[in-house]
Amino acid sequence: MKVSSSARRRQAASSARQGEGGGTFVGRIPGMPSEFGARFGFFRARIADVAEHLFSWRGDLSLHLGREVAFDLSRTDVPGGLVDAAPGLLPLGPPPTCRDLLVATRSGEWTAYFNAAILGGYPDGPVRVIGERMGVAALTVSAVPFGDPGAATLGGYSFSYSPDGSRTSSRSVTLVVGDGSPGRYTFEQYGPVQSWEEPDRYESRLKRDRLTPEMLERYCKRLNIDVFDLDFYSGPSILIDRVILDSPRK
Numbered sequence: 001m002k003v004s005s006s007a008r009r010r011q012a013a014s015s016a017r018q019g020e021g022g023g024t025f026v027g028r029i030p031g032m033p034s035e036f037g038a039r040f041g042f043f044r045a046r047i048a049d050v051a052e053h054l055f056s057w058r059g060d061l062s063l064h065l066g067r068e069v070a071f072d073l074s075r076t077d078v079p080g081g082l083v084d085a086a087p088g089l090l091p092l093g094p095p096p097t098c099r100d101l102l103v104a105t106r107s108g109e110w111t112a113y114f115n116a117a118i119l120g121g122y123p124d125g126p127v128r129v130i131g132e133r134m135g136v137a138a139l140t141v142s143a144v145p146f147g148d149p150g151a152a153t154l155g156g157y158s159f160s161y162s163p164d165g166s167r168t169s170s171r172s173v174t175l176v177v178g179d180g181s182p183g184r185y186t187f188e189q190y191g192p193v194q195s196w197e198e199p200d201r202y203e204s205r206l207k208r209d210r211l212t213p214e215m216l217e218r219y220c221k222r223l224n225i226d227v228f229d230l231d232f233y234s235g236p237s238i239l240i241d242r243v244i245l246d247s248p249r250k
Contacts, residue, residue: 024037024038024143024144024145024213024228025037025038025040025143025228025230026038026120026143026144026145028230029082029083029086029230030083031086031087032086032087032089032090033092035118035119035120035144036086036089036092036114036120036121037086037114037120037121038119038120038121038142038143038144039119039120039121039122039123039124039140039141039142039144040112040113040114040121040123040140040141041112041113041123041124041126041127041138041139041140041141042105042110042111042112042113042127042138042139042140042141042225043110043111043113043127043130043131043134043136043137043138044109044110044136044137044138045111045134045136046104046111047102047103047104047111047236047237047238049134050102050111050113050130050134051075051102051238051240053130053133053134054100054102054126054130054240055073055075055240057126057129057130057133058073058098058100058240058242059073059242070244070245071242071243071244071245072241072242072243072245073240073241073242073243074240074241075238075239075240075241076088076238076239076240076241077236077237077238078235078236078237078238078239079235079236079237080235080236080237081103081104081230081233081234081235081236081237082101082103082112082114082230082233082235082237083230083233084235084237085101085103085235085237085239086101086114088101088239089101089114089115089116089239090116091116092116092117092118093116093118094117094118095244096243096244096245097116097241097242097243097244098115098116098241098242098243099115099116099239099240099241099242100113100114100115100116100126100239100240101113101114101115101116101237101238101239101240102237102238102240103233103234103235103237104234104235104236104237105225105232105233105234106226106231106232106233106234107224107225107226107232109224110223110224110225112233113126113127120142120144123140124140124160127139127140128162128167131162131165132162132165132166132167133165134165135164135165135166136164136165137161137162137163137164137165137223138161138162138165139159139160139161139162139220139223139225140158140159140160140161141158141159141216141220141227142156142157142158142159142174143157143213143216143228144156144157145213146177146208155176155177156174156175156176156177157174157175157176157211157212157213157215157216158172158173158174158175158176158211159172159173159216159219160172161194163194169191169192170191171190171191171192171193171194172188172189172190172191173188173189173197173202173211174186174187174188174189174211175187175207175208175210175211185207185208186207187202187207187210187211189202196219196222196223197219198215198218198219201215213228
């Protein structure tokens with residue numbers, strides 16, 4: 001059954017009121033698999049500029065697969081925000097189809113990035129490449145609530161930030177379940193500490209307390225990003241599809 005845009009927005013508002021997802025996007029976006037929105041990114045640039053660079057990069061990437069392929073690259077403009085545009089990424093999954101979603105945000109200075117990769121998205125490569133090409137601030141966020149011992153996804157939290165898109169200035173902090181075992185955590189950090197971080201928290205005796213969704217929210221807020229507020233992703237939006245039409249020719 002097809003869900004209308006207005007119905008999706010009502011469902012999203014209900015999820016926000018109920019606090020579903022524990023301060024994350026997991027399970028909160030109507031019509032999308034529960035894992036969608038676990039990992040996403042941002043560029044400090046206008047959506048039109050980001051779309052131009054992303055579209056160009058996807059085209060170049062198709063030409064550098066090592067063999068000659070036929071592919072279709074298209075762009076679709078969506079007047080709505082994340083709730084309205086996200087279903088355009090379905091079905092989630094690996095190539096031959098690669099789908100990217102850009103969403104203008106309420107801040108006016110940040111463009112959000114999502115994609116159709118499985119397990120909640122994989123923004124790292126596109127955000128790193130496009131941020132470096134444009135020379136703009138780039139941020140990725142991962143927020144997957146820690147699961148119960150029998151859960152399929154045990155969870156973790158992380159962010160990676162570059163104030164100018166370059167790899168040399170990149171800062172990354174990660175807290176994940178270690179060794180695939182609930183109750184055991186691995187905490188890592190590298191790069192120059194940013195002024196908006198709370199480094200004292202990284203010394204907490206319990207590793208689980210060293211990076212939390214609440215900390216991610218505060219960090220992003222200091223960058224003028226309301227990271228887990230669905231209304232922040234107000235749109236308009238742009239979908240970019242790259243579809244390989246046939247098998248590589250030898």
